[in-house]
Amino acid sequence: MKQFRAPVARTVVEPGRYADAEEALRRSAFRLGVALTARPDTNQVSSPVSALYALSMLRAGAGSTTAAEMDLVLGLPVEHHAAMNALLATVQYFDGDPVSVDEEDLPGQPLVHLANAVFVPEGGEIGEAFLATLARYYGAGVHPVDFADPATPGLIDDWVWRETGGRVARAPLAVGADTGLSMLNAVYFAAAWDEPFDASGTGQDPFILVTGTRVLVPTMHGYRWVRYAVGPDWQGIDLPYGGGFFLRLVLPAEGVPPAWDEQELAGIADGLDAAESIRVDLSLPTWEHSLHLDLIGVLAGLGLAKTVGPGADFDAIHPGLRVSGAAQAATITVAEKGTIAAAVTQLAMMTSAPVPPEVSIAFDRPFGYQIIHEDTGLPLFLGTVADPR
Template identity: 65%
Template sequence: MVRRCPWPSAGSAPTVGTSHEGERMDHQREQQPAPVDRVAIDGGRFPEAEDALLRSSFGLGAAMTADAAVDQVTSPLGALHALSLLRAGAGSTTAAEMDAVLGLPAEHHEAMNALLARMESFDGDPGSVDEEDPPEKPLVHLASAVFVPAAGTTGERFLDTLARHYGAGVHEVDFGDPSTAARIDEWVSRETGGRVGKAPLEVGAGTTLSLLTTVYFAAAWDEPFDPSGTFDQDFLLADGSTVGVPMMHGTRTVRYVAVDGWSGLDLRYGQGFFLRLLLPADGSPARWTGQEFLDMAELLDAAEVVRVDVALPRWDHGFELDLRESLAAVGLSESFGPDADFHAIQPGSVVAGAAQVATITVAEKGTVAAAVTQFAMATSAPMPPEARISFDRPFGYQIVHEETGLPLFLGTVSDPR
């Protein structure tokens, strides 16, 4: 039995089966086939559009991590993916607002398709991952789904776009049935390997559509940290106090930048991805704008590799965010207000809820992270190190796809306990 892949095209990467065959067969019976198959688009065909989406992702990440006083983990990719799906049903001034605020180009569906396609070779089953021993080859699983009322009318062109460019599965449900929430939660748990067990938004009789995207990432470090090198070390909190936390230590050859205002490095996973770590100047918050993220990426992407003594805490964080506030902050007031035009989805429908929940675990062997975004609608002998960096105060981080520069996850650590 082969699991239904979120990109149902002939060029899809093979998927990985699990022992839960009966559960998966039930899932396939429940899920309606997409109106059309997804046709993956080769990367590089829309370079300017892909660059615009990259800029959008960092702008979203900055808005979602605006509160540097708390631990935050978000998925800019998950949010951008969900917004792209929603944009497929936007009309008139709502569509214009989304395009202007998010910098979406005319070919944004094609460009998003191409960006997602670049990660297909890393696809796999989150349920197959041993999180205590992350895989040497990174596993990245992206999925999207739309739950629609069986008795209602949902725009065919909207569903066709979701299927053609995103491979979104369509589920017909009765939102008035209490079991529908459990079905959505089961989908969320399955697509995130159980790391997220429940959708962030409640659904009920007043819900007319639920749109979800998931991002799952698991990867071992290119060079794991030796557990014998982990020991307690002081971490400076934002309020000036210190706490003792387990700190991993190791010398790594990495891209490294130290300039006025911040320092940072790229810590590689097995292939294709790295953890970008950003340490603000002492006394400064771990908070940046989207443009600052892009400027830092430009410097780090071009940096020479040097040997660096790294001290990095372990952390295991979860974070839930009401996206309406973040999206309003970037200028999407009409799109998430009562006057939005989503008639192409359902006549008179508006976004009643928008949320994201994400988790991340960073330890000696590697990293495992997952996120769910939901919109609900209603009506050796070492050379001496050339630098030293200790992430012993609040800092920022990103999990980045090397080929595209796209941030799958972006967050801050204010207290790694």
């Protein structure tokens, strides 16, 4: 796959240098997380970090009222590119190759892989300042492609497969001849529990569905030392992996859905961050879920209606470009040995005003057809359609 990078070396910003901006981005991630998981009556899995990463890159090409809307709705600070770089610098210490992970023997040292790519039209003119920002702060690879070539979707799918270790097999959005730019972020996580569960202790235990129906599901059991906290209408634990990562599990009170707003999530984080570790008797179901999210409606509902609408200003990327699609595919497996999760967020752009057709024709009444051999002019088939049902 052809690739070039803007002639700018990637910057590594020291964590904590923009502490206030980094905290603002943490709040932005939770804000997106609330929007991405707005249906607590269904199985949901999403990556707020992936969505924030993709939108932060998109912000690099936004101007005028579009930039102002993104900053206001997402709470993006002035130094958000540098702060995003700094915030993820520590996480990137755990980088590795997702393809190398043996899902039957998860790594004791967590593997966290973040990757960005921008697919641009061959010969197209994409703003140099935009590409330079992506190179400097996000290390985004830039891939010139022919979006009209039927092989191009496969090239993008190959990138997605490789950067997620095959956990996400295809890009969330289709591309075609009218695509002007496709930008992707991938996040991959694999880690063993700090103390794995004994598979022999997993049994079929009851689980109460939203409808009140009791079903039997595979459930892990074990005694664990974990941070434990109780709040209004919830209790929760932090179940550790190695390397300073943990799975935060929050159980609402009976009859209360597992849905929290940004402020409530912050309160849960404060409670558990300050909690002491205690020994608990834990019962936790295993699960494996995947989800495909159309983000256009989610982002518009969040307040980014102009950003994803036809009048957005992304002239810094290319005059006339608008967001034509936004989607995320995510998957997670939680079992006795640990957790594997992956997500890909994709933003597609096209020109705002496609060239209008010279003629419009609708075959909405009886018509005739012929199948012609071009060189000889012979009609191989000829017929009429009076009723296409």
